Amino acid sequence: MGVFGHKTVSMTAKIRLxxxxPLGDGQTxxxxxxxxxxxxxxxxxxEGADVALFNGRDGEWLAQVTQAGKRGGELTCVRQTRPLQMPPDLWLLFAPIKKxxxxxxxxxxxxxxxxKIIPVQTEYTNSERIRQDRLQAHAVEAxxxxxxxxxxxxxxxxxxDRLLxxxxxxxxxxxxxxxEAGAARALGAAPRGPWAILIGPEGGFSVTERAKLHGLPFAHVVSLGPRILRADTAAVAALTVWQQALGDWDGPQSD
Amino acid sequence: MGVFGHKTVSMTAKIRLxxxxPLGDGQTxxxxxxxxxxxxxxxxxxEGADVALFNGRDGEWLAQVTQAGKRGGELTCVRQTRPLQMPPDLWLLFAPIKKxxxxxxxxxxxxxxxxKIIPVQTEYTNSERIRQDRLQAHAVEAxxxxxxxxxxxxxxxxxxDRLLxxxxxxxxxxxxxxxEAGAARALGAAPRGPWAILIGPEGGFSVTERAKLHGLPFAHVVSLGPRILRADTAAVAALTVWQQALGDWDGPQSD
Incomplete structure (x- = not known):
């Protein structure tokens, strides 16, 4: 039993890597x-220890340590413990804020x-550089x-602007x-399919950006309630609204 | 113009304190x-600088510095800039995790x-002590x-157990x-009024706790989707689900 977050996950290996x-039957x-x-x-x-492996493509595999060394080692796949669970086709666009x-x-x-996670530079984005490798490592760790x-x-x-x-x-x-208060519920009537969520920067969107965004034929404006949310809170809230209305919270997407 | 989170707030004072x-007309x-x-x-x-004040009871007031010293000072309220905006009658119960x-x-x-925010000790809660004053200060800062x-x-x-x-x-x-996958949408049919959200500990609920929670006549079980969420993610997601279905995301509660 490995324990992550606020619920318990059944599996035989405590460590996930x-x-x-490639992962597959007998694969080293x-x-x-x-x-x-x-x-x-x-x-x-x-040697002999159980480890859960995944590579983002072949699901989760139970593997055993077959070589353990200071500078390297080898695992051998025993059996698949979970199939690949793809998320919906949803991109998150956000303007980088404090580290x-x-x-x-x-x-x-x-x-x-x-x-897919896409850091975007807006007119009011403060940081002009991100460490893509570090952010990717955070996604892996999560x-x-x-x-x-x-x-x-x-x-x-x-x-x-170029992305749009x-x-x-x-x-x-x-x-x-x-x-735009009160528009969030309306998302339920929006079509399924490929989507992206855009979370604005700390300085807000510029007047030009806002006018442009509102005029885009593929844009749906939603509200996240009457309180002001920090960008990181807004990201989780927006992902919740989307997943509940159009994502896989009721099971895998049917279309 | 003060800038907080991902949108811009109109007000004359940049600093909020x-x-x-008590706050009121001419109040020092x-x-x-x-x-x-x-x-x-x-x-x-x-002296003369504008500051926005709030006390959790009297709304937001524009105040001016009327005395500035190293060990103290005085502000004088000029006018109310926003009324008190009470949140819905919602408690968040959560098991403390890493600091x-x-x-x-x-x-x-x-x-x-x-x-209201209520840290709860469950059977599997790791930390037995919290610094209530430090957590309260975080709520003030937010x-x-x-x-x-x-x-x-x-x-x-x-x-x-005692709280329940x-x-x-x-x-x-x-x-x-x-x-309980798929139950989240059903919350929309639940009655409005006083509510609480309970987020479990890192080690999950015990079998006894889970059975007890499911048997409570006032409990509504909801799902936060097919993925495992950390407790802090689950808190924001759960608050989003509740606010959207039963809270004030469509304007102040009518009952």
Whole structure:
């Protein structure tokens, strides 16, 4: 029994590890130096120990340690314990904020089932640089800790205006504008399919950006209630609204 | 224009301060040493400066600095800028987790409009002590930063079994059990009125606790989707589900 978050997950291995390697019956999986240090040094595992592996593609596998060394090691897959559980086709676009809260948004997006996480630069975005590799590592860690079998891709920082100029015509955009009270319930009548959620920057959207966003044919404006939410709170609230109305909270999407 | 979270708030004062003092036309408000240090030392304000004040009871007031000193000072209320905005009668019960995430839950509960925050000790709660004063300060800070005029009370740690034994008969309890997929939408049919949300501990509820919770006549079991959520994520998601279905996201409650 591994315990994550606020509920208990049944599985035989306590340690979950993301690996960038194919998984399958009898498949051997080499460990790099960092993974070996974590598994054998920090977690004190030895040969024969059970580890849960996932790679974001092949579901979750029970594996056994078949070689343990200081600089590497090897695991061998025993059996699949869970199939791949893909999230809905949902992107989360957000303007990076302070480091800890940006990390938090990525972690929460992975937990809440976003398929892709896109940091965007808006007119009022403060930080012009992000560490994409660090944010991707946060998404991996969130998936490891929370029992996920899928890891959302975190892209490099993209300019919002360019992203919207090249927007795929079939993807709808949920744009959270708290000036629009009462619109949140209306999302239930919106069509399913590919979607994105856009969370604004700390400084708000510029007048130009706001006018442009409201005029986009694929944009749906929703409210997140009468209180002002920080961007990280707004991200979780918006993901909740979307997942409940159009996502997989009632089971896998049918279309 | 003060800027908080992901949207812009119109007001004439950039600094918002919580004070435990009556506010009203021409009312003078003494500042203690810490407040004077923050306002005059850290924020470099001088006599005549505008500050927004709230006390959780009298709405938000524009005040001016009428005395500035190293060890104290005085503000004088000019006019009310916003009425008191009470949240719905909603309690958030949660089992304390790691320090940073406990702080986060309190911050998010204040932002999302909980009226009262109750840390509960369950059978599997790790930390037996909390710093109530520190958590209350986090609720105050969240209200200051996010434009709130109300500060939820954070109570001392209470034993869940005792709390449930003395439960007020008119207050319903939303109990988040992720084994119950698909039940979240059903909350829309539940009655309005006093409610509480219960978020479980990292180790999950015990078998006894779970059986007891499911048997309570005032308990409504809801799902937060197919993914495992950390307790802090679950708190924001649960508050979103409740506010959208039964709270004030469509305007103030009518009953």
């Amino acid at each position: 993301y690996v960038d390697h 999986v080499p460990l790099d130096r960092d993974q070996a240090h974590y598994l054998f040094g920090v977690m004190r595992q030895q 800890a809260r940006t990390d938090f948004i990525v972690e929460k997006a992975a937990e809440m089932g976003a398929a 998936a490891e800790q929370c029992g996920g079998t899928y890891v959302p891709e975190v892209t490099d920082l993209q300019r919002l 100029a090249d927007w795929p015509s079939t993807r709808r955009l949920m744009f959270c504008d708290e000036a | 919580y004070v435990d003092h 408000v003494p500042l203690d040493r810490d407040q004077a240090h923050y306002l005059f030392g850290v924020m470099r304000q001088q 940073a995430r406990t702080d986060f839950i309190v911050e998010k509960a204040a932002e999302m409009g909980a009226a 209200a200051e930063q996010c434009g709130g005029t109300y500060v939820p009370e954070v109570t001392d740690l209470q034993r869940l 034994a003395d439960w007020p008969s008119t207050r319903r309890l939303m109990f988040c059990d992720e084994a």
